[in-house]
Amino acid sequence: MPAVKRAPKKAKVTGKPAGKPVKRPATFALRKRPLPTRISPVAIDLGVLNDHLGYFVRRLQVWVFQDFIRRLSHIDISPAQFSVLVIIGANEGLSQSELAATLGIERARMVRMLHLLDRRGLTERLPSSADGRRHELRLTRAGEAQLKQAKALAAQHESSLLPKLGPDRYRMVLEALREI
Amino acid sequence: MPAVKRAPKKAKVTGKPAGKPVKRPATFALRKRPLPTRISPVAIDLGVLNDHLGYFVRRLQVWVFQDFIRRLSHIDISPAQFSVLVIIGANEGLSQSELAATLGIERARMVRMLHLLDRRGLTERLPSSADGRRHELRLTRAGEAQLKQAKALAAQHESSLLPKLGPDRYRMVLEALREI
DNA sequence: TATTGTTATACTCTATAACTATA
DNA sequence: TATAGTTATAGAGTATAACAATA
Numbered sequence: 001m002p003a004v005k006r007a008p009k010k011a012k013v014t015g016k017p018a019g020k021p022v023k024r025p026a027t028f029a030l031r032k033r034p035l036p037t038r039i040s041p042v043a044i045d046l047g048v049l050n051d052h053l054g055y056f057v058r059r060l061q062v063w064v065f066q067d068f069i070r071r072l073s074h075i076d077i078s079p080a081q082f083s084v085l086v087i088i089g090a091n092e093g094l095s096q097s098e099l100a101a102t103l104g105i106e107r108a109r110m111v112r113m114l115h116l117l118d119r120r121g122l123t124e125r126l127p128s129s130a131d132g133r134r135h136e137l138r139l140t141r142a143g144e145a146q147l148k149q150a151k152a153l154a155a156q157h158e159s160s161l162l163p164k165l166g167p168d169r170y171r172m173v174l175e176a177l178r179e180i
Numbered sequence: 181m182p183a184v185k186r187a188p189k190k191a192k193v194t195g196k197p198a199g200k201p202v203k204r205p206a207t208f209a210l211r212k213r214p215l216p217t218r219i220s221p222v223a224i225d226l227g228v229l230n231d232h233l234g235y236f237v238r239r240l241q242v243w244v245f246q247d248f249i250r251r252l253s254h255i256d257i258s259p260a261q262f263s264v265l266v267i268i269g270a271n272e273g274l275s276q277s278e279l280a281a282t283l284g285i286e287r288a289r290m291v292r293m294l295h296l297l298d299r300r301g302l303t304e305r306l307p308s309s310a311d312g313r314r315h316e317l318r319l320t321r322a323g324e325a326q327l328k329q330a331k332a333l334a335a336q337h338e339s340s341l342l343p344k345l346g347p348d349r350y351r352m353v354l355e356a357l358r359e360i
Numbered sequence: 361t362a363t364t365g366t367t368a369t370a371c372t373c374t375a376t377a378a379c380t381a382t383a
Numbered sequence: 384t385a386t387a388g389t390t391a392t393a394g395a396g397t398a399t400a401a402c403a404a405t406a
Contacts, residue, residue: 044271044282046270046282048266050358051338052338053350054337059357065238086229087224087227090227094224099224104239108399109397110365131364133364134363134364134365158232158233174236176349176353277388285374288374288376290388305388314382314387314388
């Protein structure tokens, strides 16, 4: 309603006992709604957005991540967590800073992500013998098993993009972006 | 340092008088650091991430947005704000819900964005005469002027992507994503 | 002095629930 | 009952500052 011409609403604070924090899933809870058929459902004139790569890249990124999140929701692995596990698995013993720099995640943020993965028993941080400041990162046995499962689901996710984009476009775009 | 084998740090709370909130820029404060030469600086084995479109799309999206933010930092327009102004400008009188659905932004989020743009004198919400629930959105004169400036800067941003991606790749990717 | 890992803080954004005015 | 706009809240992510241990 047109609040512009009425008194402010005052928020009517929810009637809940204030002690009932609703548990939300760890990753974005986008799982329930069906994905839209088109990535960019156009009902309205996009104006100059039509000439901006960033707009379409953003729409595609959101759509791809949502599909990824849905497919890996069973094992509760987010895209960021997946990338962390993959990099550690492929580069055992690397440091948190190297990992963070590789993925473009802040060091401070990486600390919390690794805390969580440690607590879930998927990763370990071993003090480096060569450099007392560093942690050498590795997957636990459970982490390796989880990563294997995640890779299988992620591969399914990736396969699903082919028909969505069309095989030619898919290959073209992937190769183009990989080279940048 | 290897906290795993030491007592928890206890956070040493910062010595500040606790009454000095540092003013941060409205958009992501990524302006100061130089953009990396390569979008995905690879120093480390990416493993199966090399086969995932989502990874590269995400890296590209972040990179493109950072450039956009820098270039429009003078006028303090974020990518999301730009898209809102463009859509309103190209579709005067549309409702908040339509705008939000078009851009994939939550209605609740859109409220705060429009509050801010209203407060800055760039947009207006007029009660619809046909439907008492709706607001018809439009740009103010100032909003039109600001959008014009923003479009010019955004066009410069877009031009800068061409040499970065290579003109052929740029056209290919833009056309591919636009069709999806 | 610089770097690694860490904690804390502020802010942005997403997801959701609940409320109101209206249809 | 459903929809448009709104408020509130929880959580994820980003940016930044500051600190201890170590180099």
